[in-house]
Structures are given as C-alpha cells and as structure tokens.
Amino acid sequence: MLPVVEVRPTEPSLQIDSALTAGWLEAFLRDEMQERRGTPRAVIGLSGGVDSALVAYLCARALGPENVYAIRMPYRTSSPSSLDDAQRVIDALGIHGETIPISDAVDGYLAHAPDADPRRKGNVMARTRMLVLFDQSARRGALPVGTGNKTERLLGYFTWHADDTPPVNPIGDLFKTQVWDLARWLGVPHEVVDKPPSADLEANQTDEADLGITYAKADGILNLILLGYNDHAIAARGYAPAEVKLVRRRVDGTHWKRHLPTTALVSGTAINEFYLRPVDF
Amino acid sequence: MQAALVQFKPRKGDVPANLAAMRDVFAQLASGPVELIVFPEAAMTGYFLEGAVYELAVDAPTMAAQVDAQWRAAGGSRPVDVVVGFYENAFGTFHNSALYVRCGLPEGVHIVHVHRKMFLPTYGVFDEERFLTRGRRLSVFETPFGTAAILICEDAWHALTSTVAALKGARLIIVPSASPGRGLSGNGELESNVRWRAILSSMAAEHGIYVVYAGLTGFEGGKGMSGSTSAFSPRGDLLASLGPLEPGIISIELDPAEVDLARATIPLLGDLSAVLPDLWLDDEIPVTRRLEELT
Known part of the structure; x- marks a missing residue:
C-alpha cells in the first residue's frame, strides 16, 4: 500500500500577523489624519467594547495619547460595567477621557415619540452619539474616528449614518475575530476583550444572541x-x-x-x- | 552602471510638491556616481486619480522638460538617466506611461523611450481601463548599461512580457509600480509583496536579467501603496529591498558581466530562442487561430 495524501476542501485562514497589521493601520492613521487632513487629533466614542478600545489603542500608538480624546456617552439604561471598561482603556493608555451622558437629549426627543420600540430607541441613541462625536471633534479641531468592524458592516448590524459616519476608520476591513486577535496582541485589557460583545442599547443584549x-x-x-x-x-x-x-x-x-x-x-x-x-x- | 531606485511618497494631485520632492532626491544624488534614477509609477500625481487623470496628464516632452529642470535646479552638472511613471496625454489619448529620459545634456533633455502600460488592471480595487488606453507595443531601448525594457506594474505579472523583452535583447528590466498592499496573514510581510517578490525573482532567473523595481508608498484614501522597492540579480537573488511604508533609496551597481555569467550558467534564454518557433507557430495557440480567422 502506498501512502495517500488526502486533500479536502480548505478554508482560507482569517489569521493575521498582528505586528504587521498594527504597523499598517498606524501608518494609515498617520497618513490619513496628519498628512492629508491636517490634524493629529482623534475623537473616539469609547463604549467599553473591544472595537472602540482597539481603535483607541491604534490611535494612541499612531498619533500619541495626548492627541486622543475618548468620549463616553452613556444612556441611563447603559450598563455601568461598560463605563468601567472604557475607563480601563483610558487609564491604560493615558488618553483624554470625558463622559457626556446622552439621556437628556435622547429622552427629550423620545418624549415626542411615545410609540418608539426598542429598535427605534436604539437608533436614536446611536444617532445622538454621532451628533456628540462630530461636535466634540469640531470643538477640538479633531476628527471622529470610526470603530465599525467588517463583520458588523457586512451583517448590517449597525445604525446607518450613525456608527458608520466617521470619516476615518482603521478597522473596517477587519473581521470581528481579527479585531479580538489584534486587541489581545496590543494588550487591550482582558475585561474588554473577553466579555460577550454587546451593542448595549438594551438590558442584557448580546450581539451573538441578536444575530x-x-x-x-x-x-x-x-x-x-x-x-x-x-x-x-x-x-x-x-x-x-x-x-x-x-x-x-x-x-x-x-x-x-x-x-x-x-x-x-x-x-x-x-x-x-x-x-x-x-x-x- | 550605478543606479538609484527611489521609493517615493507623492502628495495626491499636487504636481509642484512632487516635483519639488523629486528635486530633493536629485540634490541628494547629484554629487554621487549615479547614472540611472528610477521613480515609481504615477510618481508625480499619485496613482488613484479616477477622472482627475484628464486634468493632470501631460505629454511626454512636458514631463521630460520638468524632470530635466529639477535635475538642473538640484545642481546636476552632468547627464543622468531618469525613469519616472506619469499619466500621459498623447493628443487626447491617455496612457499610464513611464518615461526614460537623459537629463542634463548640454543641448537639453533627450527622450530615450516612453513605455505605455499594456496591462491596465480593471478589477477589484483597480479601474485603469475605465480612464486610460492601453499601450500596444513592448519595445526595448539602449541605455548605458545595455539594452533595457520597462514594464509597469501589471505588465510584469504576465510571464510573457518579460519573455518578449528578453527575446528582444533586454538585459535589464525596469519596473515602476504602484501596488496597493493587501493580505495580512503573512509572516511579517504583506501577501501582495510576497507575490511580487516571487514574480520578479523568477523573471530575473528565467531570463538571466537584472530586474529593478521602484514602488510607490503612502496611503491613498485607505489604500496603502506597498513600497518594497527592490533589485534582483540575473540569477534571481534579491539584492536589496526596502520596507513597505517609508520613502527611501536603494543605491546599486549593475554589472553587465553578471548577466553574461548567469546566462552562461543556465542558458534558458538561448534554449527558448531555439524552441520559440515551434511554440509560436503552433496553430493551437488561440491568438494564431484568431488571426487566421481574420484573414
């Protein structure tokens, strides 16, 4: 009997070289922010989740922590642990942190929309955060930096003209599992990387249950x-x-x-x- | 021949700024022994222009005069050969071209050759043939090193182009390129650059020919030009390479004797010349059949 090498249908690997990827994305941020758009300052909506944490790490490495402004924008139903996780990232990187609650703005509108279901309320929150991010960027001569990953973009798991609006996005061509890999390599706190991903628009919501x-x-x-x-x-x-x-x-x-x-x-x-x-x- | 391969980072659409950057490169090199300076594809404008190509394309004499002016302004007091990729307006027909010019001559500038890119990538991220017309001829030309040919980016991805150039006598292939880097699974290197290296190395080794590659660098709207300017010996060995992300220069001496030695050791080009008629006159080759149908 001769030995047989059996070949089955293979699956292309999603593995990334994290050092290569980080270097590439940091160069992108420097070229796109500093050289082309003329500002080193980045404003990031820091949710406490892994996507925005990863973007904060990349921006801090590319532009310097002094040029990164993390804005936490909780609604009154947002999980307190999300705020804590965002703070871990701010503390670890030494970037600027600010908390701007969106409850008043969101509730102010929702008072005129008593029939809004959870999906509509979630979209109002996401679009309110977009408004805050752009205004906070204008205040600082900065640019909002996007945090949407390739998986959520492909699945349509985001609010149109909200999460996808920042003019610069370093992670939009990375799948979620690649985001996790890169975040671990960069040293994003494990509390942020290892928790179940959640849009945190409703209580006990998780992405994987939604999807x-x-x-x-x-x-x-x-x-x-x-x-x-x-x-x-x-x-x-x-x-x-x-x-x-x-x-x-x-x-x-x-x-x-x-x-x-x-x-x-x-x-x-x-x-x-x-x-x-x-x-x- | 002493050559300098320039990994260049243009400002998009800003021709005066890019000419000034070219002048800075010339100023750095003018006092040295360099005889040939190679810039990448679309170096004076950036690569992705879409409809703006019609605003920025110039004819070859204009491009030649601009390059010559930079050499003289940089203190170039002797002749030097320069290759630069540019968008060419040839009486209203637009090409992705590369110019080979001799600058600094007492009588002015001499255009030695203009290569018009033949393979215009129009798939995925690429959209060249939407805006440009392809070149129709792959010619060789004489340089101080000997006979040379230019292949622009995808021109070099087809084994036949370097084969034709070598059969026409080329001993040096110059590859100005603008390659958006992609594929991050590699072991410290972009997958697209690994592919490039394999192509250029096998081209050099098969024909016993020097291959020099000048890559654009810098990001254009999220697409990172992958640099990796490099040189390959006529045995296919990588002689030098720059990284993907930073501008820089490779300074290298090209020795004609190396071409002779490589070809003496492995005479593949000679073998091909002998067998070529059998391959080429084969009436099963689709192009031959189509010509017969046309006549």
Missing part, C-alpha cells in the same frame, strides 16, 4: 461569501446550511447600508457616476 450566530462562524462564512463561494461550497467546509443561509440573507439584505444615499441620475455629470474623483484628491 443568531457566533462571530467565529459568521466570520468564516462571510469570508467565503466574499471570496465568491456558493452556499453549497460553504457548507462543504463544515458550516450548517441554516447558518450559511442566515448570513447570506443578512449580507444581501443590507447592501444599501454600505452605500451613500441612492440619487436619481438625470445628467451626464452625475456625482460619483460620471464625475469621478477619489476621496483624497
């Missing part, structure tokens, strides 16, 4: 979808067909969230259709 799938599985499926594999080929790599379907449905149902508003084209000079200039021109 109906773990991030580890979602990332594997998303990566294969992006590489062009069909559902059958993805299932052949060990994923449950129902989970493949769930992920694909979320991606296909949210393409609009990854674009600017749809504008009726009526001329031969329509912006971004005929009139084409890169963002950095």
Whole structure:
C-alpha cells in the first residue's frame, strides 16, 4: 500500500500577523489624519467594547495619547460595567477621557415619540452619539474616528449614518475575530476583550444572541461569501446550511447600508457616476 | 552602471510638491556616481486619480522638460538617466506611461523611450481601463548599461512580457509600480509583496536579467501603496529591498558581466530562442487561430 495524501476542501485562514497589521493601520492613521487632513487629533466614542478600545489603542500608538480624546456617552439604561471598561482603556493608555451622558437629549426627543420600540430607541441613541462625536471633534479641531468592524458592516448590524459616519476608520476591513486577535496582541485589557460583545442599547443584549450566530462562524462564512463561494461550497467546509443561509440573507439584505444615499441620475455629470474623483484628491 | 531606485511618497494631485520632492532626491544624488534614477509609477500625481487623470496628464516632452529642470535646479552638472511613471496625454489619448529620459545634456533633455502600460488592471480595487488606453507595443531601448525594457506594474505579472523583452535583447528590466498592499496573514510581510517578490525573482532567473523595481508608498484614501522597492540579480537573488511604508533609496551597481555569467550558467534564454518557433507557430495557440480567422 502506498501512502495517500488526502486533500479536502480548505478554508482560507482569517489569521493575521498582528505586528504587521498594527504597523499598517498606524501608518494609515498617520497618513490619513496628519498628512492629508491636517490634524493629529482623534475623537473616539469609547463604549467599553473591544472595537472602540482597539481603535483607541491604534490611535494612541499612531498619533500619541495626548492627541486622543475618548468620549463616553452613556444612556441611563447603559450598563455601568461598560463605563468601567472604557475607563480601563483610558487609564491604560493615558488618553483624554470625558463622559457626556446622552439621556437628556435622547429622552427629550423620545418624549415626542411615545410609540418608539426598542429598535427605534436604539437608533436614536446611536444617532445622538454621532451628533456628540462630530461636535466634540469640531470643538477640538479633531476628527471622529470610526470603530465599525467588517463583520458588523457586512451583517448590517449597525445604525446607518450613525456608527458608520466617521470619516476615518482603521478597522473596517477587519473581521470581528481579527479585531479580538489584534486587541489581545496590543494588550487591550482582558475585561474588554473577553466579555460577550454587546451593542448595549438594551438590558442584557448580546450581539451573538441578536444575530443568531457566533462571530467565529459568521466570520468564516462571510469570508467565503466574499471570496465568491456558493452556499453549497460553504457548507462543504463544515458550516450548517441554516447558518450559511442566515448570513447570506443578512449580507444581501443590507447592501444599501454600505452605500451613500441612492440619487436619481438625470445628467451626464452625475456625482460619483460620471464625475469621478477619489476621496483624497 | 550605478543606479538609484527611489521609493517615493507623492502628495495626491499636487504636481509642484512632487516635483519639488523629486528635486530633493536629485540634490541628494547629484554629487554621487549615479547614472540611472528610477521613480515609481504615477510618481508625480499619485496613482488613484479616477477622472482627475484628464486634468493632470501631460505629454511626454512636458514631463521630460520638468524632470530635466529639477535635475538642473538640484545642481546636476552632468547627464543622468531618469525613469519616472506619469499619466500621459498623447493628443487626447491617455496612457499610464513611464518615461526614460537623459537629463542634463548640454543641448537639453533627450527622450530615450516612453513605455505605455499594456496591462491596465480593471478589477477589484483597480479601474485603469475605465480612464486610460492601453499601450500596444513592448519595445526595448539602449541605455548605458545595455539594452533595457520597462514594464509597469501589471505588465510584469504576465510571464510573457518579460519573455518578449528578453527575446528582444533586454538585459535589464525596469519596473515602476504602484501596488496597493493587501493580505495580512503573512509572516511579517504583506501577501501582495510576497507575490511580487516571487514574480520578479523568477523573471530575473528565467531570463538571466537584472530586474529593478521602484514602488510607490503612502496611503491613498485607505489604500496603502506597498513600497518594497527592490533589485534582483540575473540569477534571481534579491539584492536589496526596502520596507513597505517609508520613502527611501536603494543605491546599486549593475554589472553587465553578471548577466553574461548567469546566462552562461543556465542558458534558458538561448534554449527558448531555439524552441520559440515551434511554440509560436503552433496553430493551437488561440491568438494564431484568431488571426487566421481574420484573414
């Protein structure tokens, strides 16, 4: 009998070289903030979760902690432990920290919207935080830096024109599991990295319960979808067909969230259709 | 021949600033022995221009005059050869081109060669053929080193281009490039740069040819140009390489005898010349069949 080497369908690795990744993203931040947009100052909405913590670490390394302003924006139902976790990041990095509660602003509007369900309330909170971040940036001659990761962008698990609005985002092409890897490598406090991810818009909310799938599985499926594999080929790599379907449905149902508003084209000079200039021109 | 390979970080669309940066490079090199200075693709404008290419493209004589003016302003008191990638306006037809010019001559500047990029990547992050017209000819030209050819970025990714250049007599291939870095799983190196190195090394080793690569660096709207300016011996060995992220210069002496020795040791190019007619006249090659259908 001759030895047989059996080759099965393989799955592309999502492993990252953390040192290489950190260096690349820090160079991006320096070029994009300092050289092109002319400010080293970054404003980050620090939630206590791993995404914004990672962005704070990258900004502090790239721009210096003295140029990083972390804004905590709790609503009255926000988990107190989120505030504590955000403070751990502020203390570890020596960045500026400020707490600006959004309860008055949110409740002021919601008094006129008594029928708002939890989803609408969550969107109002997210958009209020966006408003605060931009104003706090204007106050400091800074730029808001985004904290949305590739997984939530692909699943549409964010509030449109809220979490996705900052003009610079260093982690938007990293899957959630890659965010965890890089955060651990950079020394983000374990209380932040190891807790279940949560949008913290409702009590006891977790991302994975909301989504109906773990991030580890979602990332594997998303990566294969992006590489062009069909559902059958993805299932052949060990994923449950129902989970493949769930992920694909979320991606296909949210393409609009990854674009600017749809504008009726009526001329031969329509912006971004005929009139084409890169963002950095 | 003493060559300098410049890893260059342009300011997007700011031609005067980029010419000034070119002048600074010349000032650094003018008093030394350098005979050939190579800048990357689209060095005077940045790579991703979209529709702005029509605002910034210039004709080859204009680009040549601008390069010559920088050399003289930097105190260049002798002739020097310069390669620079630029967007070319050729009477209303636009190309991604690279210019090979001899600067500092008493009579002015001499355009030795203009290569127009033949393979315009138009997939994924790339959109060149939406805005540009591809070059139609891969020519070789004479330099102080000997016969040379220019391949711009994707031109070099096709094994056939370097083969054609070598068959036409090239002993040096100059690759100005602008490559957005991607793939972070590598062992300390971008996956795209690992791929580049393999391509350039095998090109050099197969044909017994020097390969010099000048890469753009700096981020353009989130896309990081991956630098990695490098030089490969005619045996395929990596002689020098810069990292991906910082501007810099590789100074290197190119020795024609190394080409002769590499080809004497492994005469693949000679073998190819002998076998080429059998390969090329094979009527199963699609291009041959299509020509027959046309006639």
